[in-house]
Amino acid sequence: MSEDVANGTSHRPADARWRRWYEALTTTRLTQLGAGLVCALFALAVFGPIVSPYDPTAQALSHRLEAPSLAHPLGTDQLGRDVLTRLLHGARLSLGIAIAVTAVRLSLGTAVGLVAGYVGGWVDEALMRLVDTLLAFPGIVLALVIAGILGPSLTNVMVALAVVGWASYARLVRSSVLSVREREFVTASRLLGRSRAHVLGRHLIPNVVAPVVVLATLDVGGVILGTAGLSFLGLGAQPPTPEWGTMLASGRNHLRTAWWLVNAPGVLIMLTVFGFNLLGDGLRVVLSPTQSAHIEQL
Numbered sequence: 177m178s179e180d181v182a183n184g185t186s187h188r189p190a191d192a193r194w195r196r197w198y199e200a201l202t203t204t205r206l207t208q209l210g211a212g213l214v215c216a217l218f219a220l221a222v223f224g225p226i227v228s229p230y231d232p233t234a235q236a237l238s239h240r241l242e243a244p245s246l247a248h249p250l251g252t253d254q255l256g257r258d259v260l261t262r263l264l265h266g267a268r269l270s271l272g273i274a275i276a277v278t279a280v281r282l283s284l285g286t287a288v289g290l291v292a293g294y295v296g297g298w299v300d301e302a303l304m305r306l307v308d309t310l311l312a313f314p315g316i317v318l319a320l321v322i323a324g325i326l327g328p329s330l331t332n333v334m335v336a337l338a339v340v341g342w343a344s345y346a347r348l349v350r351s352s353v354l355s356v357r358e359r360e361f362v363t364a365s366r367l368l369g370r371s372r373a374h375v376l377g378r379h380l381i382p383n384v385v386a387p388v389v390v391l392a393t394l395d396v397g398g399v400i401l402g403t404a405g406l407s408f409l410g411l412g413a414q415p416p417t418p419e420w421g422t423m424l425a426s427g428r429n430h431l432r433t434a435w436w437l438v439n440a441p442g443v444l445i446m447l448t449v450f451g452f453n454l455l456g457d458g459l460r461v462v463l464s465p466t467q468s469a470h471i472e473q474l
Contacts, residue, residue: 204461210454217448221271224264232257232265232418241434251436253427255416259440262418266441269413270420270448273334274399280338282392285345290380292346293353303346310343316402323411330403330419333412337402341395348391352384386459394456397449404445420445 225232236256244251250259292303310318319336326332357380400420406412407421415422420441427437 204458206454207458207461210451210456210458213447213451214455217267217451218271220264221267225261225268228258228261228264230258230261232262233416241430243434244436250440251434253423253437254430254434257416259423259436262423263420263440263444265418266420266423267444267448269418270400270403273330273403274396277334277337277341277399277403278392278395281341281395282345282388284338285342286349286381286384286388288342288346289349289384290353293350294357294380300350304350307343307346310340311347313340315340316405319402319406320409320411323406328411328414330407330413330417333403333406336406337399341399344395345388345391348387349384352387353380356380356383390456390460393452393459397452397456400445400448400452404441 234257236252239248239252239256240254242248242252242256248258248260250263253259253262288303288307292300318340319333322336322339323333326335403412404419404421404424407419408425410425413419413422415426423441424438427434427441430437
């Protein structure tokens with residue numbers, strides 16, 4: 177059996193991977209809309225706080241609860257702070273938290289799934305029973321309990337959300353590894369005396385990238401919702417931190433007199449989650465192994 181087969185490189189040119197990713201981002205108008213919303217959000221998070229003329233925490237009681245105007249496009253809150261400025265700073269904070277938590281979930285879940293799927297035996301059984309235990313509880317309830325035990329803070333919310341979310345990645349990666357580890361290019365690599373680290377890095381990890389990326393894209397929106405929800409309940413960011421959930425919580429008492437305090441962060445949360453969900457659905461259609469001729473081989 178040839179070295180090319182052992183390396184899994186004989187069936188697909190290297191640049192085909194990039195074509196698949198390009199197709200995933202341009203396959204439908206809804207996917208393009210999702211990608212556009214996500215890119216716009218990142219642009220606002222990066223550049224918005226730089227160009228905003230206001231301090232997100234500076235109080236101006238003489239301008240409290242002003243309606244939207246040219247000076248304050250989304251009005252001011254009960255302490256006279258510019259709502260748009262706080263939303264922009266909150267976008268940077270919320271996206272940073274979502275990416276960090278998703279990265280931890282992805283890394284931990286991928287590592288557990290790779291070990292469980294490749295090693296098998298009692299190791300697989302033990303790790304999967306742990307995964308089943310975590311998945312038996314509603315994620316938001318378990319995160320609420322953990323955050324409540326650790327105490328109110330944004331860091332503790334990140335820890336809670338990371339702890340409860342990695343199990344889905346582990347199960348997905350394990351199933352992908354089980355479907356790939358008996359393929360001929362993996363068997364050939366073993367027969368050639370390749371190490372476990374080589375097999376994992378050269379064959380198994382590249383073949384689980386696509387489904388993991390799809391799950392991570394969909395997961396970002398869920399993390400943003402979870403962070404905002406826990407902050408709304410008082411377990412996350414504390415005032416005067418400009419976090420979307422905290423802004424919702426502080427504005428609910430003025431819902432009848434200052435509708436923009438709740439609607440502005442609420443609509444932004446909705447658009448953010450909507451954008452990531454559309455992007456994730458588009459990636460899933462193109463990158464899912466069931467939609468492809470065969471799993472990516474490197």
